[in-house]
């Protein structure tokens with residue numbers, strides 16, 4: 001449901017994008033994405049971030065409507081990622097009186113993206129500093145490497161609103177009828193997930209503020225139950241599982257490894273486990289990553305391929321590695337018709353990960369599932385308990 005009302009003096013001017021297929025050239029977004037931007041109307045007028053170049057016209061139109069006969073005094077730049085910063089130069093050209101607010105790192109990066117002369121137009125802010133707009137005052141908190149080096153969030157002291165940059169963002173246009181947590185998790189774990197420690201630092205700063213509303217740069221404005229969202233961020237940024245259960249993920253060429261994975265899932269279910277099975281050839285890797293973080297245990301089943309592991313499994317594991325995957329138990333099933341190697345290769349990628357416990361026993365299939373395979377899988381079900 002689209003609900004963009006914030007208050008009479010803080011207005012939403014962002015735009016939905018429902019035609020982009022993959023966000024950041026990587027993540028499918030079946031329900032689109034929103035590029036959020038806000039205007040604070042006071043004695044001084046502040047615009048909070050621009051939008052992606054795909055939404056330039058809609059944004060300028062929304063902005064003009066919100067401003068009426070006023071002109072913006074400030075553009076606050078939370079970070080320089082192009083899905084929010086693409087229009088800084090367009091904005092600066094259109095409103096030549098406006099000052100641009102950022103930190104020292106923001107401006108260093110701005111020079112890399114744009115050729116423009118901001119002499120006398122820069123307002124450089126530091127940790128904890130404020131910008132008074134009249135009744136409203138913005139206070140800035142640095143959030144380095146959440147997930148770019150120059151990221152900062154802004155807390156509006158009067159209405160107690162946190163402008164959280166990409167924090168608390170979600171895939172999906174604003175009218176997408178879907179649960180917040182799933183698409184917010186897929187967004188967070190894939191885009192920000194590597195930087196759990198830095199997110200923890202930001203959450204610590206936020207815990208000292210009385211926050212009534214969160215205005216992120218993607219997805220819905222969060223107005224109620226803020227503890228729920230903050231708890232989710234606490235869980236995700238500390239890499240804690242959300243569910244006692246098993247993700248079974250397989251990479252199979254001709255179906256025998258898939259059969260083993262399905263039988264393994266049935267055995268686990270018969271043992272009272274909650275299980276979800278994913279065919280990695282047909283599951284987007286960003287969803288697979290999200291699910292791997294959701295459960296506390298994984299069973300990975302893969303065919304050997306050209307002396308290696310079937311590519312979709314390797315891709316999945318390398319994604320997990322780059323997202324700082326940790327604190328899970330993993331059982332391995334390998335398949336190969338002459339020299340099964342998939343288990344060794346999967347173990348080699350998984351074992352260096354922090355607190356990832358790979359079961360010593362490996363279920364080895366030589367082409368097709370037989371009784372001995374089932375016996376070995378039964379033993380693995382016990383070991384996974």
Ligand SMILES: Cc1cc2nc3c(=O)[nH]c(=O)nc-3n(C[C@H](O)[C@H](O)[C@H](O)COP(=O)(O)O)c2cc1C
Nearest residue numbers: 252253254255256257305306307336337338339367
């Ligand atoms: C292109 C290709 C390359 C393969 N490379 C290997 C290999 O290096 N070592 C091996 O033991 N088996 C190899 N295999 C055989 C498969 O791993 C084996 O048949 C396995 O049972 C396939 O499981 P699946 O039915 O789940 O696809 C290869 C199969 C194909 C099609």
